[in-house]
Amino acid sequence: MRILLVEDERKLASLIKRALKEASYAVDFADNSVDALFLAESNPYDLIILDIMIPGKDGIAICRQLRKEKVDVPILILTARNEMEDKISGLDAGADDYLTKPFFFPELLARVRALLRRRTAEKSTCLNVADLELNQLTRKVRRAGKEIELTPTEYSLLEFLMLNAGQVVTRTMISEHIWNDDFDAYSNVINVFIKNLRKKIDQGHVRELIRSRRGIGYILSDQ
Numbered sequence: 488m489r490i491l492l493v494e495d496e497r498k499l500a501s502l503i504k505r506a507l508k509e510a511s512y513a514v515d516f517a518d519n520s521v522d523a524l525f526l527a528e529s530n531p532y533d534l535i536i537l538d539i540m541i542p543g544k545d546g547i548a549i550c551r552q553l554r555k556e557k558v559d560v561p562i563l564i565l566t567a568r569n570e571m572e573d574k575i576s577g578l579d580a581g582a583d584d585y586l587t588k589p590f591f592f593p594e595l596l597a598r599v600r601a602l603l604r605r606r607t608a609e610k611s612t613c614l615n616v617a618d619l620e621l622n623q624l625t626r627k628v629r630r631a632g633k634e635i636e637l638t639p640t641e642y643s644l645l646e647f648l649m650l651n652a653g654q655v656v657t658r659t660m661i662s663e664h665i666w667n668d669d670f671d672a673y674s675n676v677i678n679v680f681i682k683n684l685r686k687k688i689d690q691g692h693v694r695e696l697i698r699s700r701r702g703i704g705y706i707l708s709d710q
Contacts, residue, residue: 488533488603489513489664493523493542493549494565499588503536506592511639513666520544527553530663532560534602539566539577547580554581561602565590579703593628614649617709619688619696621649635687640665644680645688648697648707657704681705 490507494500495518507514515530517523520543526550527535535553539546550562556681561584564577569587573626577585583605584598604624618631626642628635637645643665647657681697689695697707 489515489536490599491515491517491523491526491530493517493536493541493546494538496538502592503595504551506596510596511643511692512578512599513599513664518542520549523549524552526688527558527560528556533562533606533686534599535562536599537562537564537582539564539568540571547576548621550577550580550582561606563598563602565655596624597662614646614652616649616652616696616707621646621651630688630692636689637684640680641684641687645707651707653706653708653710655704655706 488511489511490709492500492503492514494503494516497518500516500518504514504516515526515532517526519541523537523541524544526532528572533589537546537550544552546564546566553560553562562582563586564582565586565588566577567574567588574585583602586595586598613624620629621627623646625641628637628642644651644661647661647664661677661700682700685695685697688697694709696709697705699705
């Protein structure tokens with residue numbers, strides 16, 4: 488899952504980024520409205536965490552603009568403005584949730600999970616390729632009926648491959664969606680995770696589902 492964090496308080500932003508990354512989310516960051524709008528309009532985020540008081544357009548205006556442009560990603564407003572009128576303005580502008588500062592990180596993460604579950608529930612919650620099944624609500628993975636234990640990163644990688652089943656995904660696509668823009672797409676890390684994932688998914692089965700496309704990337708397919 489990839490999240491855009493829009494927050495101009497650097498220290499707080501650093502703490503939020505760390506908490507989100509420890510929960511296995513990839514995080515992009517913006518501290519002003521220009522960068523926030525550019526990133527939100529250019530990337531398929533799963534969630535946006537948006538402060539109201541940032542340089543340039545405020546968070547309410549950003550939220551309103553994104554909804555006008557039909558960007559339907561869930562938006563969680565995170566701000567020190569706690570007046571009822573501010574909350575109403577934020578929700579009426581198209582935000583899905585509103586959390587005021589100061590806050591507890593467990594509550595922030597719980598709200599993030601709730602919004603992501605709601606977004607997933609709007610889609611099909613089960614991904615299937617051949618006899619491989621991934622349930623996005625329970626985060627359980629089975630092949631031929633047998634449950635497979637995955638690390639959070641392995642799960643995110645498999646989910647991304649299954650969402651793009653039958654299509655080649657490049658290393659850059661993987662790095663941007665599973666990690667973040669600072670990750671080196673050509674490091675050995677992706678190879679290691681793909682190798683480990685293949686062992687868990689394909690080992691012991693006649694049909695291999697995860698395959699490499701030399702010089703391009705990887706594909707998950709039953710063809």
